[in-house]
Amino acid sequence: MNGIAYLAWRHTHFHWLRSLTLVLVMATLITIPLLAEVLTRAAETRMMSRAEATPLIYGSAGAPLDLTLTAAYFRGDIETPISMEDYDWLIASRLADLAPVHVAGTSRSIPIIGTDFEYFRLRGLTAAAGRLPVSLGEVVLGAEAAQSLGVAAGELVTSDVNQVFDLAGAYPVGMLISGILEPTGTPDDGAILTDLKTGWIVSGLGHGHEELTRQTKAALLLKGAGGDAITANASLPTLETISADQLADFHFHGPSETFPLSAVLVFPFDEKSSALLRGRVEARDTAVQILRPTDQIRGLMENVFQVKSVLQGVMLAVSLAALLAMALVVWLSVQMRRREFDVALRLGAGPGLPAALVASELLLLLTAAVIISLAVTWSAALMEDQIAQLWFRNG
Amino acid sequence: MTIEIQDLAYTHPGGTTGLHVPQLTVQAGETLAVIGPSGSGKTTFLNVLSGLLRPDNGSIRVNGIAVDALSRRAAQVYRADSVGYVFQDFGLLDYLTARDNILHPFRIARGRRVTPHARNRANELAKALGIADRLTHRPAQLSHGEKQRVAICRAVVTDPKVLLADEPTGNLDPDTAALIMDHLLTARDRLGATLVMVTHDHSLLDRFDRVLDFRDLWRSGA
Numbered sequence: 288m289n290g291i292a293y294l295a296w297r298h299t300h301f302h303w304l305r306s307l308t309l310v311l312v313m314a315t316l317i318t319i320p321l322l323a324e325v326l327t328r329a330a331e332t333r334m335m336s337r338a339e340a341t342p343l344i345y346g347s348a349g350a351p352l353d354l355t356l357t358a359a360y361f362r363g364d365i366e367t368p369i370s371m372e373d374y375d376w377l378i379a380s381r382l383a384d385l386a387p388v389h390v391a392g393t394s395r396s397i398p399i400i401g402t403d404f405e406y407f408r409l410r411g412l413t414a415a416a417g418r419l420p421v422s423l424g425e426v427v428l429g430a431e432a433a434q435s436l437g438v439a440a441g442e443l444v445t446s447d448v449n450q451v452f453d454l455a456g457a458y459p460v461g462m463l464i465s466g467i468l469e470p471t472g473t474p475d476d477g478a479i480l481t482d483l484k485t486g487w488i489v490s491g492l493g494h495g496h497e498e499l500t501r502q503t504k505a506a507l508l509l510k511g512a513g514g515d516a517i518t519a520n521a522s523l524p525t526l527e528t529i530s531a532d533q534l535a536d537f538h539f540h541g542p543s544e545t546f547p548l549s550a551v552l553v554f555p556f557d558e559k560s561s562a563l564l565r566g567r568v569e570a571r572d573t574a575v576q577i578l579r580p581t582d583q584i585r586g587l588m589e590n591v592f593q594v595k596s597v598l599q600g601v602m603l604a605v606s607l608a609a610l611l612a613m614a615l616v617v618w619l620s621v622q623m624r625r626r627e628f629d630v631a632l633r634l635g636a637g638p639g640l641p642a643a644l645v646a647s648e649l650l651l652l653l654t655a656a657v658i659i660s661l662a663v664t665w666s667a668a669l670m671e672d673q674i675a676q677l678w679f680r681n682g
Numbered sequence: 683m684t685i686e687i688q689d690l691a692y693t694h695p696g697g698t699t700g701l702h703v704p705q706l707t708v709q710a711g712e713t714l715a716v717i718g719p720s721g722s723g724k725t726t727f728l729n730v731l732s733g734l735l736r737p738d739n740g741s742i743r744v745n746g747i748a749v750d751a752l753s754r755r756a757a758q759v760y761r762a763d764s765v766g767y768v769f770q771d772f773g774l775l776d777y778l779t780a781r782d783n784i785l786h787p788f789r790i791a792r793g794r795r796v797t798p799h800a801r802n803r804a805n806e807l808a809k810a811l812g813i814a815d816r817l818t819h820r821p822a823q824l825s826h827g828e829k830q831r832v833a834i835c836r837a838v839v840t841d842p843k844v845l846l847a848d849e850p851t852g853n854l855d856p857d858t859a860a861l862i863m864d865h866l867l868t869a870r871d872r873l874g875a876t877l878v879m880v881t882h883d884h885s886l887l888d889r890f891d892r893v894l895d896f897r898d899l900w901r902s903g904a
Contacts (some may be wrong), residue, residue: 290789290796294778301777630773633732634836635762636790638754 291640295647305620306652309613313656314663316606320599321664327595329671331588334360337473338580340410343561345369345377345568345577346550354576355583357390358550360474361398364390368547369575375544377551380567382560384409386552391486393447397432399479401486409554412475416440417466423488423537424529426462426481430470435477440466443528444479446489460489461528484539485529487546493539553577621645683764683843683876684710685731689740690750692726700726701737706894710745710843713870713877715887718896724880727896728846731878732765733757744844762791766837766875768866770849772829774821774836780828781817784808784835800839807835811865827858831865838869845870847879851886863889 299306337359346354347367356362374387386409389401406412407419417440420427426444428436438444443461462485470476487493529537539546555561568577621641628641687706694700701723708714716724729735730742733749734757742749744764752760767773774783784804788796808814811831813824821829830850837845847866851859863886870877879890887893 290794294789297782298777626771626773627775630767630769630775631786631790633734633761633765633767633769633773634787634790635758635765635840637758637792640790 291643291647292651294644295651298644299648299651305616309616309652310655310659312609312613313653314659316609317656317660318663320602321660322667323595323598325664325668327591329668331591333472334584334588335581338584340473341552341580342555343383343553343564343577344550344580345373345553345575348574348576351576351578352583352587354550354578355580358388358552359580361390361400361478362474365549367574368549369551370544371546371548372544373575374548374551376571377553377564380564382555382564384554384556386410386554387483387548388550388552389483389486389490389547390549391446391481391489394444394479395436395447397435397477397479399426399446399481399486399489401481401483401489403483406480406552409552410471410473410475412471412480413469414466415469417464420465420481420485423482423484424462425465426479426485427466427468428464429468429476429478429480431476432479433464433467438464440464458491458494459527462489463530483546483548487539488529488537490547492541492546493537617645617649683745684708684743685844685876685878686743687740688742690730690737690742691739692723692730692735692737694726701730703727703740708876708878708892710876711870711874712892713867713890714879715890715893716878716880716896717882717884717887717893722896724896725848728767728848728878728880731844732767732846733760758792762787762794762840764843766840766842766845768830768833768837768845768847768850770852772821772826772833772853774829774832776821779818779820780808780813780824780832781805783821783832784817784839786836787840804835804839807839807869808832810868811835826854827861830854830858830862834862834865834869838873838875841873843873843875845873845875845877845879847877847881849880849882851881851883856885859883859886 338355341359344354344358346358347365347369349365349367353363353365357365368389371387374385377383377385384405386406387402388406391399391401393399404419412419414427415430417427428438428444433439436444442464444464445459445461448459462481468475468480481489484493553564555564565577568575624641628636628644631640632638685706685708687703689705690701690703691699692701716727718724726735730737731744731749733752737750740750744760747760749757749760774780775786778786781801781804784807785796785800788794788800805814805817808817811834813828813831813835816824816828816832821832824832830853833850837847845866850866851862854862866877866879867889869875877890881887
């Protein structure tokens with residue numbers, strides 16, 4: 288180590304608190320923009336990848352971005368669902384593979400999605416443990432959802448009560464976990480997937496209770512119900528778990544074609560089918576829409592990047608202020624070391640010694656700051672999956 | 683090294699006369715005490731001798747070298763190679779150990795580096811001045827006397843031929859001052875160097891070969 292470097296090292300080491308403060312300030316100034324760039328790029332890649340894997344989404348007219356986020360990313364829900372009648376109309380078109388999506392509720396804040404077997408095929412989802420759901424009351428969990436809930440195949444998962452004060456609302460329903468999905472790095476990892484009927488039960492559209500007969504306790508029946516009809520009152524206990532021996536006790540009221548869907552994922556056979564289908568939807572009804580998720584996500588990311596640009600401007604101003612503060616610290620330090628430099632001059636040092644010494648110290652601190660910044664950014668890049676999941680869930 | 687001065691004059695940037703030495707010759711190995719009231723130019727005299735200040739008039743030759751005509755770079759080399767400096771306030775760096783302070787001239791002068799020989803030299807000097815067991819301590823952990831001994835080691839570690847000392851006993855009690863004087867003279871003997879020392883302590887003057895009183899210089903019409 289040459290003399291100047293040695294002195295720089297000894298000085299920064301001796302004044303470690305000042306050095307540490309400067310290193311942390313520099314590391315912060317370097318890390319924030321670097322991290323923001325890495326994370327937004329990672330998020331963009333993940334978001335676009337999901338959008339590109341979902342050619343079209345059919346749903347009720349309204350905010351296209353909300354429909355996209357609900358149907359493809361399971362974030363939030365839409366106010367006006369479409370019905371099974373719409374789904375049947377799409378099937379009848381014979382222009383695409385279809386996967387219905389019904390955001391049924393949550394289990395400890397993890398979305399429960401009602402769908403059908405086509406969804407697993409079209410998304411390429413396979414079970415890492417157990418199997419995919421095949422009967423009413425079975426669910427399959429995404430890898431991250433299973434880890435978050437701390438459950439495994441063969442255990443039960445229970446839906447949340449979403450309306451505590453609504454006595455007519457949905458009650459918690461216990462469902463059997465038939466399997467855990469292979470991780471895919473997509474929103475499916477953070478979801479609970481089940482069949483449409485189970486989803487509707489979770490939403491409160493279907494329920495299970497003991498069969499009503501003439502032998503049912505009078506206290507459970509509505510008084511005055513005459514004739515052959517037997518009608519229960521609200522005190523009739525509903526079944527809490529959909530289990531194999533109680534499947535027959537679960538049922539729905541009302542015509543099935545009116546049951547709701549949040550959206551339908553549409554995978555057209557080819558470009559012509561896509562164009563035809565879009566034309567037919569636009570001609571059919573103004574209450575529905577069909578959209579390309581890529582257009583929506585691209586627009587969303589443009590907004591994100593605009594916000595990022597504004598933040599970068601703010602960060603630049605903050606950086607300038609921090610650099611000025613650092614310059615002041617360095618200047619004061621040089622002033623306090625004038626005697627040291629004067630002594631050095633008398634001992635044979637050149638007039639450039641103070642500048643060389645201060646520059647060496649700053650270089651040393653900057654090197655430490657860059658190493659910290661790269662380590663933090665590298666760690667963040669390694670945790671891209673977890674960060675992407677956070678983005679999908681909370682972003 | 684012989685120091686020869688002829689009609690040396692220096693004026694401060696503000697225009698006030700800082701120094702005027704009509705004629706002075708100090709033989710190699712001689713010891714010279716410089717005394718005088720504050721502001722009479724004693725420290726300026728040392729600065730001119732070390733090549734830090736260039737005189738406005740006259741000449742100053744050290745062992746035949748015209749110090750007054752040296753370029754900035756040459757003056758720097760001259761200081762590094764030929765001059766040792768001891769300060770009143772010791773001039774030690776608080777972030778270095780005593781050993782690193784002694785070796786400091788090797789780290790700051792261009793073309794020099796800390797060699798095993800330099801380390802051995804530093805250890806020898808520290809042993810001779812009785813601070814061998816204090817080499818790993820920082821200045822804050824040393825007494826004033828120990829600090830000045832470290833400073834003397836630093837001044838002589840490069841084997842200079844001119845030893846300049848600016849009130850090196852100014853901050854010391856009489857006993858320690860006498861001890862430091864012993865060390866300076868011992869170091870001077872070992873090096874065979876010329877010692878020029880500014881002092882206010884008149885009790886030390888009988889230990890010098892010659893005394894230059896700046897009060898007399900001013901009285902003589904300088």
